[in-house]
Each structure stands twice: as C-alpha cells, then as structure tokens.
Amino acid sequence: MTSLDFYALPWxxxxxxxxxxxxxxIGKGVANFVIGAPGAVWRFIKMIGRxxxxxxxxxxxxxxxxxxxxxxxxxxxxxxxxIIKGLIFLSAEVAYIGFMxxxxxxxxxxxxxLGTVQRGWYFDETLGIDVMRENGDNSMLxxxxxxxxxxxxxxxxxxxxxxxxxxxxxxxIKKSGRKLPGFVDDLKSLLDGQFHxxxxxIPVSGIVVFTIVPLVYxxxxxxxxxxxxxxxxxxxFTWIEFDNFKTILGSNSTIGNTFWPxxxxxxxxxxxxxxxxxxxxxxxxxxxxxKGIKFKSFYRTLFVLAIAVPQFVSLLVxxxxxxxxxxxxxxxxxxxxxxxPLPFFTxxxxxxxxxxxxxxxxxxxxxxxxxxxxxxxxxxDLYEAARIDGASPFVxxxxxxMPYVLFVTxxxxxxxxxxxxxxxxxxxxxxxxxxxTLDYYQAGKTDLLVTWLYKLTVNSRDYSYAAxxxxxxxxxxxxxxxxxxxxxxxxxxxxxxx
Amino acid sequence: MREIRKHSYSYHRKQRTINIVIQIxxxxxxxxxxxxxxWIILTSFRAEPGxxxxxxxxKSFTLDNYSKLILVDQQFKFTKWFINTFxxxxxxxxxxxFIVLAVSYALSRLRFKMRKPMMNIALILGMFPGxxxxxxxxxxxxxxxxxxxxxxxxTLVYICGSGLTYYIAKGFFDTIPKSLDESAYLDGATxxxxxxxxxxxxxxxxxxxxxxxxxxxxxVDYIFPSMICGANYDSYTVALGMFKMLxxxxxGTYYTQFAAAAVLxxxxxGALFIVMQKYYVGGVTGGAVKG
Numbered sequence: 001m002t003s004l005d006f007y008a009l010p011w012x013x014x015x016x017x018x019x020x021x022x023x024x025x026i027g028k029g030v031a032n033f034v035i036g037a038p039g040a041v042w043r044f045i046k047m048i049g050r051x052x053x054x055x056x057x058x059x060x061x062x063x064x065x066x067x068x069x070x071x072x073x074x075x076x077x078x079x080x081x082x083i084i085k086g087l088i089f090l091s092a093e094v095a096y097i098g099f100m101x102x103x104x105x106x107x108x109x110x111x112x113x114l115g116t117v118q119r120g121w122y123f124d125e126t127l128g129i130d131v132m133r134e135n136g137d138n139s140m141l142x143x144x145x146x147x148x149x150x151x152x153x154x155x156x157x158x159x160x161x162x163x164x165x166x167x168x169x170x171x172x173i174k175k176s177g178r179k180l181p182g183f184v185d186d187l188k189s190l191l192d193g194q195f196h197x198x199x200x201x202i203p204v205s206g207i208v209v210f211t212i213v214p215l216v217y218x219x220x221x222x223x224x225x226x227x228x229x230x231x232x233x234x235x236x237f238t239w240i241e242f243d244n245f246k247t248i249l250g251s252n253s254t255i256g257n258t259f260w261p262x263x264x265x266x267x268x269x270x271x272x273x274x275x276x277x278x279x280x281x282x283x284x285x286x287x288x289x290x291k292g293i294k295f296k297s298f299y300r301t302l303f304v305l306a307i308a309v310p311q312f313v314s315l316l317v318x319x320x321x322x323x324x325x326x327x328x329x330x331x332x333x334x335x336x337x338x339x340x341p342l343p344f345f346t347x348x349x350x351x352x353x354x355x356x357x358x359x360x361x362x363x364x365x366x367x368x369x370x371x372x373x374x375x376x377x378x379x380x381d382l383y384e385a386a387r388i389d390g391a392s393p394f395v396x397x398x399x400x401x402m403p404y405v406l407f408v409t410x411x412x413x414x415x416x417x418x419x420x421x422x423x424x425x426x427x428x429x430x431x432x433x434x435x436x437t438l439d440y441y442q443a444g445k446t447d448l449l450v451t452w453l454y455k456l457t458v459n460s461r462d463y464s465y466a467a468x469x470x471x472x473x474x475x476x477x478x479x480x481x482x483x484x485x486x487x488x489x490x491x492x493x494x495x496x497x498x
Numbered sequence: 499m500r501e502i503r504k505h506s507y508s509y510h511r512k513q514r515t516i517n518i519v520i521q522i523x524x525x526x527x528x529x530x531x532x533x534x535x536x537w538i539i540l541t542s543f544r545a546e547p548g549x550x551x552x553x554x555x556x557k558s559f560t561l562d563n564y565s566k567l568i569l570v571d572q573q574f575k576f577t578k579w580f581i582n583t584f585x586x587x588x589x590x591x592x593x594x595x596f597i598v599l600a601v602s603y604a605l606s607r608l609r610f611k612m613r614k615p616m617m618n619i620a621l622i623l624g625m626f627p628g629x630x631x632x633x634x635x636x637x638x639x640x641x642x643x644x645x646x647x648x649x650x651x652x653t654l655v656y657i658c659g660s661g662l663t664y665y666i667a668k669g670f671f672d673t674i675p676k677s678l679d680e681s682a683y684l685d686g687a688t689x690x691x692x693x694x695x696x697x698x699x700x701x702x703x704x705x706x707x708x709x710x711x712x713x714x715x716x717x718v719d720y721i722f723p724s725m726i727c728g729a730n731y732d733s734y735t736v737a738l739g740m741f742k743m744l745x746x747x748x749x750g751t752y753y754t755q756f757a758a759a760a761v762l763x764x765x766x767x768g769a770l771f772i773v774m775q776k777y778y779v780g781g782v783t784g785g786a787v788k789g
Contacts, residue, residue: 206658214634308768470630
C-alpha cells in the first residue's frame with residue numbers, strides 16, 4: 001500500500017492498518033531475533049577463532065621468553081626487567097593451580113551430575129542392616145561451587161591471555177630499542193590511557209559477583225529438577241535438560257495450564273497499564289497546560305504530591321481504601337448506592353480492573369510530569385498556523401502534539417512496557433495475586449509472571465520452575481524491547497551531540 | 499467586519515465555557531488524587547483504634563499514634579527501622595554514586611574495545627526479572643558469611659547493583675561537548691585529570707540526581723529486604739516493617755500507627771522526590787531529544 005492509499009482510507013481503517021503494521025513489526029522482530037541469534041553465535045565463534053589464531057602466530061613470532069610465558073606466566077616480563085608485573089602474573093598462576101588442585105577440579109567435576117550420595121537410610125552390605133547416612137551431597141552447593149570454579153577459570157584465562165600480550169609487547173619494545181615501561185609507568189597509565197580499567201574494575205567485579213554469577217546459577221537451575229520434591233539437603237537434584245520448558249509451555253500439567261493464562265494477563269496488564277497511563281497522562285498534561293487555565297502550578301503540585309509518597313505506602317493505602325470494609329465501600333453504602341460491598345479485590349474481573357485503575361492513579365502523574373515539559377517546548381506558531389488553516393483541536397492533537405510527544409518519549413514508553421511486565425510492587429502490595437484459584441498452580445487470578453515467580457521461589461520452593469519462568473520473561477522482554485531499542489536514534493547516534 | 503467580531507466574540511465565549519469545564523474536571527481529578535493521602539493523614543491522628551471506620555472524619559484526634567510509634571518500645575521498633583534504613587541509604591548512596599559516575603563516564607567519554615559489548619551485556623542483564631537471581635545472591639552472601647548482618651548485605655547488594663543503572667547519567671555525559679576534553683588533552687592533561695577537574699564540576703545536576711535516587715531506593719525497596727532480613731524485627735527496613743504491620747494479626751491494633759509511620763516516611767522521601775523531579779524529567783527525555 002502506498003502512503004497515498006493510506007491517507008485515502010477512513011480513520012478506523014487507518015487504525016486497523018496501524019495495528020496490523022504493529023503485529024507485522026513484532027513478527028519481523030521475532031524473525032530477526034531467530035535469524036540473528038545464530039549470527040551472534042557465529043560471530044562469537046569467529047572471535048574465539050581469531051583469538052586462537054593470534055595465540056598461535058604470537059607463539060611462532062615470539063622469542064624464547066615469550067614462548068616460555070605460555071607455560072610460566074610472567075616469564076616474559078620477569079626476565080626483561082618488569083619484575084613486579086612478572087611476579088603478579090606468576091603469583092596468579094600459582095594461586096590458580098593451587099586452587100584447582102586443592103578443590104577447583106573437584107568443584108568442576110561435581111557439575112557433571114550434581115552429587116550422587118543421598119542422605120538418608122541405605123542398606124550397608126558389610127553390616128547387613130540399614131544405616132543412616134548423615135552427610136549426603138548437597139546438589140545446590142555443588143552447583144554453586146562448580147559455577148564459582150568456572151568463573152575463576154575464566155578469570156585465569158583472561159589473565160593468561162593478558163600475560164602473553166604483555167610478554168609479546170615487552171619483546172617488541174626491547175627489539176625496537178626503546179625503554180620498557182616500569183611498574184610506576186604502568187600505574188600512571190591506569191590514570192590516563194588505561195583510565196577505563198580503573199573506573200570499571202570495582203563496578204564490573206560487583207556486577208559479576210552479585211548479578212552475573214547469580215544469574216548463571218539461576219539459569220542453570222532451569223535445566224535441573226530442583227523443585228519441591230527435590231529439596232536439598234535431604235534430596236539430590238540433577239540435570240533434566242529441557243523438561244521444565246516442556247512442562248511449562250505444554251498443557252499436560254497444572255503448571256502448563258497456569259502459564260498461558262498468567263502470560264495472557266501479564267501482557268494485557270502491561271499494554272493497558274502502559275498505554276492508558278500514557279494517553280491519559282498526556283491528556284491531563286494538556287488540560288493543565290491549556291491556555292487560560294488558572295492555578296497551573298497548584299494542580300501540578302497536587303498530582304506530583306501523589307507520586308512523591310513512596311510507592312509502597314500509597315499502594316498499601318490503596319489496598320485499604322478499596323478493601324471490603326474500606327472507605328470507598330463504606331461511603332457508597334452510606335449513600336445508599338449499593339447494598340453489599342463491591343468485590344474490588346475478591347472477584348477476578350473486578351480485581352484486575354481495580355489494579356489497572358489504581359495503577360492509573362500512580363502512573364498518570366508521572367506521564368503528566370514528563371509531558372508537561374515537552375508540551376512547553378512545542379513551538380506555538382505550529383498551533384497558530386494550524387488554527388489559521390482551520391484545524392480542529394482534535395486534529396491539532398493528532399497531527400502536532402502526538403507526533404512530537406511520541407518522538408521524544410518512545411524510549412520512555414518502551415522502558416515502561418518492560419517495567420510493567422516486571423511490575424512486582426503494584427500486584428504484590430495490592431492483591432498479592434489474589435483471588436486464589438484452584439485452576440492455577442501456586443498463582444492467583446491477578447498474578448503476573450514475576451509475582452508467580454516470587455511465589456514459586458518463596459512459598460513452594462520450585463526453584464527450577466521459577467528459573468524457567470524467569471528465562472521466558474527475559475525472552476519476552478528482550479523481544480519487545482531490544483529490537484525497538486536498538487533501532488532507536490538515541491542508541492545509534494549516541495555521539496550526535498558530543 | 500462586524501461578522502468577524504461577532505465570530506471572535508462567540509469563539510472567546512466558547513473558550514471560556516470550555517476552560518470552566520476543564521477547571522472543574524481538574525478540581526475533581528485533583529480531589530481524587532489527594533483524598534487517599536488526606537485519608538491516611540487523618541487516620542494517623544485518629545484516636546479510635548481499628549483499621550476501618552464507617553466515617554471519613556475521625557471523631558477525636560490524638561498524637562498518641564506518633565508518640566507510641568516513635569517512643570514506646572513495642573513489638574515493632576519503628577525508630578530502629580528508620581535508623582537502619584537511613585544508615586543503609588546513606589552508605590549505599592555514597593558508594594552507588596561513585597560507581598554510577600565511574601561507569602557512565604567510562605562508557606560515555608572513554609573509548610576502549612569492550613565498550614559496546616559491555617553496554618549490550620548491561621542491556622541484556624536488565625531484561626531478566628530482578629527478583630530471579632535473589633535466591634542465588636542470598637546463598638552467595640551466606641557463603642561470604644554476611645547473612646548474620648542483613649544491613650551489610652543490603653548495602654553491598656545495592657552498591658554492586660548500581661553499576662547497571664548508568665543509563666541516565668551516561669546520557670548526561672554524552673551531552674557535554676567533547677571539545678572541552680580535547681583542549682585539555684592538548685594541554686597535557688591526563689584522562690583522570692579531565693574526569694576530576696573538568697567533567698565532575700560540570701555534572702552537578704546529574705550528581706544530585708544520582709545521589710537522590712540512590713538515597714531513596716532503600717526506603718522503597720521491599721522485595722530484597724524481605725528475602726534477606728528473615729524474622730528478626732530489629733534488622734528490618736521501614737518498607738519491610740510497615741508491610742508487616744498490615745498483616746492480618748496486627749492490622750487491627752497497628753493500623754493507626756501504620757498511618758503515622760506512612761506520614762513520617764513520606765515527608766522526607768516526598769520532599770526529596772520533589773527536589774529530584776526536574777532532574778528526573780530531564781533524564782528521561784534528555785536522551786531522546788538529542789536523538
């Protein structure tokens with residue numbers, strides 16, 4: 001369809017076309033993702049291949065000391081006069097080998113089947129009776145230690161490559177007759193040429209220890225049977241490949257029958273919460289900023305006050321406002337409009353609508369706050385010109401305000417969408433997932449995937465299912481955002497204004 | 499001529515009616531937004547106990563809810579929670595600010611091989627539900643022998659996690675002209691000197707923003723403390739403790755005190771939020787305006 005055809009369509013068909021385009025874009029995104037993933041893996045393999053080739057060619061071109069550095073780390077630096085640097089490499093190697101012999105190899109070997117000796121009664125053949133075994137294997141710790149050892153090994157490989165690089169560059173500097181940088185020079189470069197290493201060392205190690213390692217651990221759990229029937233330390237758990245995904249995505253179990261409805265509600269919630277907040281917030285901002293409205297800043301402060309209150313406070317208050325004996329029901333009953341309390345949180349449909357409504361209460365002021373600033377930036381003469389041409393307020397909104405606001409806030413909208421898919425607070429504080437239902441496994445009618453994940457971890461300790469759901473949420477979020485985000489101008493042209 | 503004047507007259511009249519309607523709508527909306535807050539403030543001064551009353555305006559007022567909450571040593575130690583949260587907030591705010599500034603500056607102004615991969619990894623890590631890895635974090639902290647002291651755990655995890663929230667600060671650094679750095683390099687400045695002497699003094703807004711957001715985070719975080727703190731009321735943060743006060747067995751006795759606690763927490767945090775909001779708006783929209 002050409003753009004001319006599009007403009008000739010009546011407005012409702014235009015909307016349909018836009019919606020169709022949206023879903024085509026999602027389809028394309030999924031396709032790109034599926035096609036792109038092997039590409040990324042292939043690039044990764046090629047990168048490793050290049051690294052290996054570099055290691056080989058360095059070995060060929062290196063002199064005896066550089067070659068020695070392949071086995072004894074730091075040799076290339078140590079014997080060329082960079083004593084401290086060489087000693088650091090050497091001690092890293094000694095420490096690593098010591099760790100591996102002492103316990104590391106055992107840790108990594110444990111990853112194979114996550115423990116074999118189960119605690120409990122077993123038949124001892126020499127004694128001929130059942131014996132209680134007190135110290136069984138703890139699969140959870142075996143997995144954690146194994147991952148820890150793997151990360152130590154990764155760090156060691158990183159160090160090793162660094163050592164070879166350093167040895168080779170020392171060799172080349174010597175050959176060209178220049179003076180080798182001493183330890184003090186190296187330290188100085190950490191404040192200049194290598195300043196990024198100084199800045200990033202602590203943050204990156206923090207993220208590795210408290211984000212990446214836990215995440216790798218949880219991702220591995222998704223491929224084990226660490227559920228409520230395989231609790232440590234009394235029981236062992238082991239690898240079961242993709243069975244958890246099959247259970248959750250299939251429809252043969254209660255878990256499978258829980259996942260799809262919960263996913264459906266999560267998506268409905270995320271879209272409604274994001275877009276309703278967005279559009280109503282824009283309308284509110286326009287009402288406040290309209291010419292001729294008095295007390296603009298008074299209204300703005302009023303709404304900002306509502307969001308200045310910490311979210312958990314206002315959510316807990318709202319929970320009580322809409323409770324069965326809460327003020328809203330009491331008021332309506334006193335007025336005689338209803339005879340029995342409205343089921344704000346007890347009926348599934350009502351509860352869902354109440355949640356979305358309360359979320360409007362929390363979310364609209366945010367959009368209002370952001371959009372107010374943008375609205376003031378729109379040049380007045382645009383509206384002036386439109387008015388002279390006879391445009392109605394609605395047309396001006398559609399042709400001037402919306403495109404402008406949308407352009408500026410698209411990244412915000414995407415973050416909001418992902419944030420709402422993962423919106424733990426609103427659901428947990430308002431309903432805690434209730435009303436409960438027997439159709440679902442460990443979830444209530446208003447549970448999102450994240451709150452279900454929480455319940456699976458905290459209440460029933462089905463860690464493996466929780467981890468699987470976490471991975472699925474990740475896939476959904478990255479599909480929705482990574483594609484859009486990476487196409488956005490601010491990602492591509494980050495240096496445009498430097 | 500008269501035609502036009504007449505037209506413009508009716509146009510203005512129409513505008514006036516529209517404005518009055520809007521004014522009324524805004525007033526009603528404003529009431530809807532402010533009433534729940536008013537209700538909680540009234541409840542905090544209410545003398546009659548119990549969670550719900552069948553009337554909006556309390557029959558008699560008292561300050562007992564506040565004085566009991568703060569002064570009387572009861573099952574729930576609000577003062578202790580408040581101090582706990584304050585300490586965690588101050589320490590983690592200092593640590594996090596340094597980390598956020600370091601990361602965002604490095605990713606914005608310095609050029610090195612791992613820069614883009616690092617940003618992509620940060621993006622990917624942000625897509626996982628934050629709660630997912632908390633169980634594992636708990637075991638790592640246990641392995642480090644820190645779980646005896648939940649507040650240390652909280653501080654550590656908040657600081658270490660802040661490295662991933664560099665996005666808004668990076669957007670700010672992206673807008674500082676690069677020519678400033680370059681002229682300093684020409685004069686022989688090192689990269690660290692440029693960072694400390696040129697960029698940081700120019701970055702007051704983003705430092706204020708980072709300090710405020712990282713200070714506020716521990717006050718409003720519920721989920722991670724609920725994982726770490728366990729059953730020991732002494733080491734609770736306010737969010738966790740106040741959630742506890744509303745549990746079924748306590749709500750009847752403690753609801754008015756909960757309201758008082760809500761007011762006491764909301765005043766400082768709300769004030770900080772109001773200071774922060776203009777930076778927040780700039781941060782959210784800034785990245786896109788320049789795109």
